[in-house]
Amino acid sequence: xxxxxxxLLRDDDVSxxxxxxxxxxxxxxxxxxxxDRCLEGPEVVAVLFDKQTLRTQVSFxxxxxxxxxxxxxxxxxxxxVGVRESIADVARVLEREAKAIVWRTYGQERIEEMxxxxxxxxxxxxxxxxxxxxxxxxxxxxxxxxGGLAGLTFAYVGDGANNMSHSYLLGMATxxxxxxxxxxxxxxxxxxxxxxxxxIASATxxxxxxxxxxxxxxxxxxxxxxxTWVSMGFEKEKESRQGSASPFAAYAVTTDLMSRADADAIxxxxxxxxxxxxxxxxxxxxxxxxxxxxxxxxxxxxxAVLSWLVEKSGEGSR
Numbered sequence: 001x002x003x004x005x006x007x008l009l010r011d012d013d014v015s016x017x018x019x020x021x022x023x024x025x026x027x028x029x030x031x032x033x034x035x036d037r038c039l040e041g042p043e044v045v046a047v048l049f050d051k052q053t054l055r056t057q058v059s060f061x062x063x064x065x066x067x068x069x070x071x072x073x074x075x076x077x078x079x080x081v082g083v084r085e086s087i088a089d090v091a092r093v094l095e096r097e098a099k100a101i102v103w104r105t106y107g108q109e110r111i112e113e114m115x116x117x118x119x120x121x122x123x124x125x126x127x128x129x130x131x132x133x134x135x136x137x138x139x140x141x142x143x144x145x146x147g148g149l150a151g152l153t154f155a156y157v158g159d160g161a162n163n164m165s166h167s168y169l170l171g172m173a174t175x176x177x178x179x180x181x182x183x184x185x186x187x188x189x190x191x192x193x194x195x196x197x198x199x200i201a202s203a204t205x206x207x208x209x210x211x212x213x214x215x216x217x218x219x220x221x222x223x224x225x226x227x228t229w230v231s232m233g234f235e236k237e238k239e240s241r242q243g244s245a246s247p248f249a250a251y252a253v254t255t256d257l258m259s260r261a262d263a264d265a266i267x268x269x270x271x272x273x274x275x276x277x278x279x280x281x282x283x284x285x286x287x288x289x290x291x292x293x294x295x296x297x298x299x300x301x302x303x304a305v306l307s308w309l310v311e312k313s314g315e316g317s318r
Contacts, residue, residue: 005313007115007122008305010108010130011170012196016204018308019139019174026140026297026304038307039069039099045306046098047125050076050105055271056125056133059298060102067303072098082110091117100306121309123302129190131163134270135171136301141294142223145266150176150205155221155261157182157214157251158278159241160189164227164270169197169208176204182217183210184247214251221261225268226253226278242277253279258288266290 007013014022029036039045045064049057057073064071081090091114094101101118103111104125115122124132143149154172156165160183169189172179179197181189188194188210197208211217218224229241229248241248258267267279267289275281284291 005119005121006309007118008132008309009111009115009122009124011132011135011167011174012200013132014174016174016176016200019136019171022136022301022304022308023140023143025308026136026300027143029303029307030140030297030300033066036066036303036307037068038310039064039067042068042070043099044070044072044097045100045102046072046074046094047102048074048076048079048081048104049125050081050103051126053104055295055298056104059302060125062299063303063306066299067306069099076105081105081114087113088117090114094118095120099310121306121313123305123309127163129163129166129193130170131167131270132171133298133302133305134164135167136305137297138168138225138268138270138294139171139175140297140301141268141290142266144293144297145290146222151178152222153178153180153220153262154223154225155180155182155218156225156227157217157253157257158226158248159183159187159229160210161187162227164225165189166193168225169193170200173197173201173204173206173208176201176206178207179209180217180221181208181210182214182251183212184251185212186247214257215260218257218260221265223266223268224253224258224261225270226251227270228272228274229278230274242274246277248278252277253283255280255282255286258283268294271295 061071095118100121102123102125108127108129154177156168160181201208269291
Protein backbone atom coordinates (compact mmCIF):
# COMPACT_ATOMS: atom_id res chain seq x y z
CA UNK A 1 0.00 0.00 0.00
CA UNK A 2 1.21 3.52 -0.78
CA UNK A 3 2.79 5.24 2.21
CA UNK A 4 1.62 8.65 1.03
CA UNK A 5 -2.13 8.03 0.94
CA UNK A 6 -4.08 10.31 3.28
CA UNK A 7 -7.47 9.55 4.81
CA LEU A 8 -10.00 11.56 6.85
CA LEU A 9 -11.36 9.09 9.38
CA ARG A 10 -11.59 11.36 12.42
CA ASP A 11 -11.11 15.05 13.05
CA ASP A 12 -7.56 14.79 14.37
CA ASP A 13 -6.32 13.10 11.20
CA VAL A 14 -5.37 16.62 10.11
CA SER A 15 -3.09 19.02 11.96
CA UNK A 16 -4.16 22.58 12.84
CA UNK A 17 -2.25 23.88 9.82
CA UNK A 18 -3.80 21.26 7.54
CA UNK A 19 -7.30 21.98 8.85
CA UNK A 20 -6.76 25.69 8.12
CA UNK A 21 -5.51 24.79 4.62
CA UNK A 22 -8.64 22.75 3.90
CA UNK A 23 -10.88 25.57 5.13
CA UNK A 24 -9.03 28.09 2.96
CA UNK A 25 -9.51 25.78 -0.01
CA UNK A 26 -13.22 25.43 0.83
CA UNK A 27 -13.65 29.20 0.93
CA UNK A 28 -11.86 29.59 -2.41
CA UNK A 29 -13.96 26.85 -4.00
CA UNK A 30 -17.15 28.40 -2.64
CA UNK A 31 -16.18 31.72 -4.23
CA UNK A 32 -15.45 30.02 -7.58
CA UNK A 33 -17.52 26.78 -7.57
CA UNK A 34 -16.00 25.13 -10.67
CA UNK A 35 -12.43 26.32 -10.27
CA ASP A 36 -11.19 22.97 -8.97
CA ARG A 37 -11.51 20.05 -11.41
CA CYS A 38 -9.29 17.51 -9.66
CA LEU A 39 -11.64 14.66 -10.65
CA GLU A 40 -11.84 15.62 -14.33
CA GLY A 41 -12.18 12.58 -16.53
CA PRO A 42 -14.60 11.89 -14.98
CA GLU A 43 -12.87 9.99 -12.20
CA VAL A 44 -15.12 7.77 -10.08
CA VAL A 45 -15.59 8.28 -6.34
CA ALA A 46 -17.29 5.37 -4.57
CA VAL A 47 -19.83 6.61 -2.01
CA LEU A 48 -21.25 3.91 0.28
CA PHE A 49 -24.24 4.39 2.56
CA ASP A 50 -25.02 1.95 5.36
CA LYS A 51 -27.07 4.58 7.25
CA GLN A 52 -29.94 6.89 6.35
CA THR A 53 -28.86 10.02 4.52
CA LEU A 54 -30.06 13.23 2.92
CA ARG A 55 -27.46 16.02 3.24
CA THR A 56 -24.49 13.65 3.03
CA GLN A 57 -25.67 12.00 -0.18
CA VAL A 58 -26.73 15.25 -1.83
CA SER A 59 -23.61 17.17 -0.85
CA PHE A 60 -21.11 14.46 -1.77
CA UNK A 61 -22.82 13.68 -5.08
CA UNK A 62 -22.86 17.37 -5.99
CA UNK A 63 -19.29 17.89 -4.75
CA UNK A 64 -17.90 15.05 -6.86
CA UNK A 65 -19.77 16.26 -9.94
CA UNK A 66 -18.56 19.85 -9.42
CA UNK A 67 -14.98 18.55 -9.23
CA UNK A 68 -15.44 16.85 -12.61
CA UNK A 69 -15.98 13.35 -11.25
CA UNK A 70 -18.73 10.75 -11.16
CA UNK A 71 -20.35 9.81 -7.81
CA UNK A 72 -20.90 6.04 -7.77
CA UNK A 73 -23.56 5.69 -5.05
CA UNK A 74 -23.54 2.24 -3.44
CA UNK A 75 -26.44 1.00 -1.31
CA UNK A 76 -24.93 -0.58 1.78
CA UNK A 77 -27.93 -2.87 2.26
CA UNK A 78 -27.22 -4.41 -1.12
CA UNK A 79 -23.42 -4.44 -0.83
CA UNK A 80 -23.45 -5.81 2.75
CA VAL A 81 -19.85 -4.81 3.33
CA GLY A 82 -18.33 -7.02 5.99
CA VAL A 83 -21.16 -9.55 5.70
CA ARG A 84 -21.40 -10.68 2.09
CA GLU A 85 -17.68 -10.13 1.66
CA SER A 86 -14.92 -8.81 3.83
CA ILE A 87 -14.12 -5.12 4.23
CA ALA A 88 -10.60 -5.88 3.02
CA ASP A 89 -11.87 -7.42 -0.22
CA VAL A 90 -14.27 -4.52 -0.81
CA ALA A 91 -11.38 -2.08 -0.39
CA ARG A 92 -9.31 -4.04 -2.90
CA VAL A 93 -12.16 -3.96 -5.42
CA LEU A 94 -12.97 -0.29 -5.03
CA GLU A 95 -9.41 1.02 -5.07
CA ARG A 96 -8.96 -0.39 -8.61
CA GLU A 97 -11.92 1.58 -9.92
CA ALA A 98 -12.29 4.67 -7.74
CA LYS A 99 -10.15 7.72 -7.00
CA ALA A 100 -11.47 7.85 -3.44
CA ILE A 101 -13.90 6.02 -1.15
CA VAL A 102 -16.52 7.80 0.97
CA TRP A 103 -18.35 5.71 3.56
CA ARG A 104 -21.23 6.44 5.95
CA THR A 105 -21.33 3.50 8.30
CA TYR A 106 -21.65 2.30 11.89
CA GLY A 107 -18.59 1.30 13.92
CA GLN A 108 -15.44 3.39 13.57
CA GLU A 109 -13.46 0.16 13.29
CA ARG A 110 -15.17 -0.55 9.96
CA ILE A 111 -13.91 2.57 8.22
CA GLU A 112 -10.48 2.21 9.82
CA GLU A 113 -10.24 -1.30 8.40
CA MET A 114 -11.30 -0.04 4.96
CA UNK A 115 -8.57 2.61 5.07
CA UNK A 116 -5.95 0.10 6.19
CA UNK A 117 -6.44 -1.86 2.95
CA UNK A 118 -7.08 1.04 0.57
CA UNK A 119 -4.47 2.72 -1.61
CA UNK A 120 -6.86 5.61 -2.34
CA UNK A 121 -8.18 8.16 0.18
CA UNK A 122 -11.02 7.04 2.44
CA UNK A 123 -13.39 9.67 3.87
CA UNK A 124 -15.56 9.21 6.94
CA UNK A 125 -19.02 10.47 5.97
CA UNK A 126 -20.23 9.62 9.52
CA UNK A 127 -19.67 6.77 11.94
CA UNK A 128 -21.03 6.13 15.41
CA UNK A 129 -17.93 7.82 16.81
CA UNK A 130 -17.12 10.80 14.56
CA UNK A 131 -18.50 13.12 11.87
CA UNK A 132 -15.46 15.08 10.60
CA UNK A 133 -16.99 16.39 7.37
CA UNK A 134 -19.80 18.04 9.32
CA UNK A 135 -17.32 19.75 11.61
CA UNK A 136 -15.38 21.20 8.66
CA UNK A 137 -18.65 22.60 7.31
CA UNK A 138 -19.42 24.04 10.73
CA UNK A 139 -15.98 25.64 10.98
CA UNK A 140 -16.39 27.15 7.52
CA UNK A 141 -19.76 28.57 8.61
CA UNK A 142 -18.38 30.01 11.84
CA UNK A 143 -15.47 31.57 9.95
CA UNK A 144 -17.85 33.21 7.51
CA UNK A 145 -20.02 34.71 10.24
CA UNK A 146 -17.35 35.50 12.83
CA GLY A 147 -14.34 36.34 10.65
CA GLY A 148 -12.09 33.78 12.33
CA LEU A 149 -11.98 30.78 14.63
CA ALA A 150 -9.16 30.87 17.18
CA GLY A 151 -10.20 32.18 20.57
CA LEU A 152 -13.96 31.86 20.03
CA THR A 153 -16.07 30.04 22.61
CA PHE A 154 -18.07 27.13 21.23
CA ALA A 155 -20.85 25.63 23.35
CA TYR A 156 -22.51 22.29 22.61
CA VAL A 157 -25.43 21.06 24.72
CA GLY A 158 -27.07 17.64 24.56
CA ASP A 159 -25.74 14.10 24.28
CA GLY A 160 -22.05 14.37 25.13
CA ALA A 161 -21.34 10.74 24.23
CA ASN A 162 -22.37 10.93 20.58
CA ASN A 163 -20.38 11.40 17.39
CA MET A 164 -21.05 15.13 17.08
CA SER A 165 -19.80 15.82 20.59
CA HIS A 166 -16.64 13.82 19.90
CA SER A 167 -15.99 15.58 16.61
CA TYR A 168 -16.71 18.99 18.09
CA LEU A 169 -14.16 18.33 20.82
CA LEU A 170 -11.42 17.34 18.38
CA GLY A 171 -12.26 19.65 15.49
CA MET A 172 -12.88 22.85 17.43
CA ALA A 173 -9.82 22.27 19.64
CA THR A 174 -7.77 21.85 16.45
CA UNK A 175 -9.06 25.28 15.34
CA UNK A 176 -7.93 26.86 18.63
CA UNK A 177 -11.40 27.39 20.02
CA UNK A 178 -12.62 27.13 23.62
CA UNK A 179 -14.92 24.12 23.58
CA UNK A 180 -17.61 23.59 26.21
CA UNK A 181 -19.69 20.43 26.30
CA UNK A 182 -22.84 20.56 28.44
CA UNK A 183 -24.26 17.10 29.08
CA UNK A 184 -25.73 14.89 31.83
CA UNK A 185 -23.25 12.93 33.94
CA UNK A 186 -24.38 9.65 32.35
CA UNK A 187 -23.61 10.90 28.82
CA UNK A 188 -20.02 12.07 29.07
CA UNK A 189 -17.67 12.05 26.06
CA UNK A 190 -15.38 9.05 25.67
CA UNK A 191 -12.37 9.58 27.97
CA UNK A 192 -9.86 8.92 25.17
CA UNK A 193 -11.49 11.52 22.92
CA UNK A 194 -11.59 14.04 25.75
CA UNK A 195 -7.93 13.44 26.57
CA UNK A 196 -6.91 13.84 22.92
CA UNK A 197 -8.94 17.04 22.57
CA UNK A 198 -7.30 18.45 25.69
CA UNK A 199 -3.89 17.60 24.29
CA ILE A 200 -4.70 19.35 21.00
CA ALA A 201 -6.14 22.39 22.79
CA SER A 202 -2.96 22.81 24.84
CA ALA A 203 -1.03 23.19 21.57
CA THR A 204 -3.51 25.54 19.86
CA UNK A 205 -4.23 27.86 22.82
CA UNK A 206 -7.78 26.54 22.96
CA UNK A 207 -9.47 24.77 25.84
CA UNK A 208 -11.85 21.92 26.55
CA UNK A 209 -14.44 21.86 29.34
CA UNK A 210 -17.23 19.40 30.15
CA UNK A 211 -19.94 20.52 32.58
CA UNK A 212 -23.41 19.39 33.60
CA UNK A 213 -25.02 22.82 33.85
CA UNK A 214 -26.42 23.91 30.46
CA UNK A 215 -26.54 27.57 31.49
CA UNK A 216 -22.87 27.50 32.46
CA UNK A 217 -22.11 25.88 29.12
CA UNK A 218 -23.79 28.58 27.06
CA UNK A 219 -22.94 31.70 29.12
CA UNK A 220 -21.23 34.24 26.86
CA UNK A 221 -20.60 31.73 24.05
CA UNK A 222 -19.95 32.91 20.50
CA UNK A 223 -21.44 29.76 18.97
CA UNK A 224 -24.16 27.47 20.36
CA UNK A 225 -24.80 24.03 18.87
CA UNK A 226 -26.91 20.99 19.56
CA UNK A 227 -27.89 17.72 17.90
CA THR A 228 -30.80 15.32 17.96
CA TRP A 229 -31.17 13.41 21.22
CA VAL A 230 -31.88 10.22 19.24
CA SER A 231 -28.82 9.58 17.10
CA MET A 232 -28.90 6.79 14.51
CA GLY A 233 -28.48 3.51 16.32
CA PHE A 234 -30.41 4.70 19.39
CA GLU A 235 -33.91 4.54 17.91
CA LYS A 236 -34.96 1.95 20.51
CA GLU A 237 -34.25 4.56 23.21
CA LYS A 238 -36.41 7.25 21.55
CA GLU A 239 -39.08 7.26 24.25
CA SER A 240 -36.59 7.56 27.11
CA ARG A 241 -34.51 10.18 25.27
CA GLN A 242 -37.40 12.37 24.06
CA GLY A 243 -40.10 11.56 26.62
CA SER A 244 -41.20 13.74 29.50
CA ALA A 245 -38.47 12.28 31.72
CA SER A 246 -35.71 12.79 29.15
CA PRO A 247 -32.29 13.30 30.73
CA PHE A 248 -31.68 15.95 28.06
CA ALA A 249 -34.79 18.08 28.73
CA ALA A 250 -32.78 20.76 30.55
CA TYR A 251 -30.35 20.93 27.62
CA ALA A 252 -32.90 22.00 25.00
CA VAL A 253 -31.82 25.18 23.22
CA THR A 254 -34.75 27.38 24.14
CA THR A 255 -34.91 31.12 23.58
CA ASP A 256 -34.07 31.55 27.28
CA LEU A 257 -30.97 29.37 27.06
CA MET A 258 -29.86 31.02 23.82
CA SER A 259 -30.21 34.43 25.46
CA ARG A 260 -27.39 33.51 27.84
CA ALA A 261 -24.94 33.38 24.93
CA ASP A 262 -23.24 36.45 23.50
CA ALA A 263 -25.71 38.85 21.88
CA ASP A 264 -24.11 38.16 18.49
CA ALA A 265 -23.90 34.39 18.97
CA ILE A 266 -24.88 32.09 16.13
CA UNK A 267 -26.75 28.80 16.38
CA UNK A 268 -25.72 25.57 14.63
CA UNK A 269 -27.48 22.22 14.17
CA UNK A 270 -26.22 19.48 11.83
CA UNK A 271 -29.82 18.40 11.04
CA UNK A 272 -32.26 16.73 10.98
CA UNK A 273 -33.73 18.87 13.75
CA UNK A 274 -36.71 18.07 15.95
CA UNK A 275 -38.37 21.32 16.98
CA UNK A 276 -39.78 21.20 20.47
CA UNK A 277 -37.19 18.71 21.65
CA UNK A 278 -33.50 19.64 21.37
CA UNK A 279 -34.27 23.10 19.97
CA UNK A 280 -37.15 25.58 19.97
CA UNK A 281 -38.59 26.56 16.61
CA UNK A 282 -38.00 30.21 17.56
CA UNK A 283 -34.27 29.49 17.81
CA UNK A 284 -33.63 27.33 14.74
CA UNK A 285 -35.91 29.50 12.60
CA UNK A 286 -34.78 32.73 14.23
CA UNK A 287 -32.23 35.42 13.29
CA UNK A 288 -29.28 33.82 15.10
CA UNK A 289 -29.65 30.51 13.28
CA UNK A 290 -27.21 29.80 10.46
CA UNK A 291 -28.20 26.18 9.93
CA UNK A 292 -29.00 26.61 6.22
CA UNK A 293 -25.57 28.15 5.56
CA UNK A 294 -24.15 25.27 7.58
CA UNK A 295 -26.02 22.72 5.48
CA UNK A 296 -24.86 24.29 2.21
CA UNK A 297 -21.29 24.40 3.45
CA UNK A 298 -21.20 20.61 3.56
CA UNK A 299 -20.88 20.86 -0.24
CA UNK A 300 -17.96 23.29 -0.21
CA UNK A 301 -16.12 21.65 2.69
CA UNK A 302 -16.38 18.20 1.11
CA UNK A 303 -15.16 19.46 -2.24
CA ALA A 304 -12.13 20.84 -0.42
CA VAL A 305 -11.59 17.59 1.51
CA LEU A 306 -11.68 15.45 -1.63
CA SER A 307 -9.43 17.85 -3.53
CA TRP A 308 -6.95 18.07 -0.65
CA LEU A 309 -6.82 14.32 -0.02
CA VAL A 310 -6.37 13.47 -3.70
CA GLU A 311 -3.58 16.02 -3.98
CA LYS A 312 -1.80 15.00 -0.77
CA SER A 313 -2.07 11.32 -1.67
CA GLY A 314 -0.32 11.92 -4.98
CA GLU A 315 -3.40 10.70 -6.85
CA GLY A 316 -3.94 13.83 -8.92
CA SER A 317 -3.33 17.53 -9.29
CA ARG A 318 -5.42 20.69 -9.16
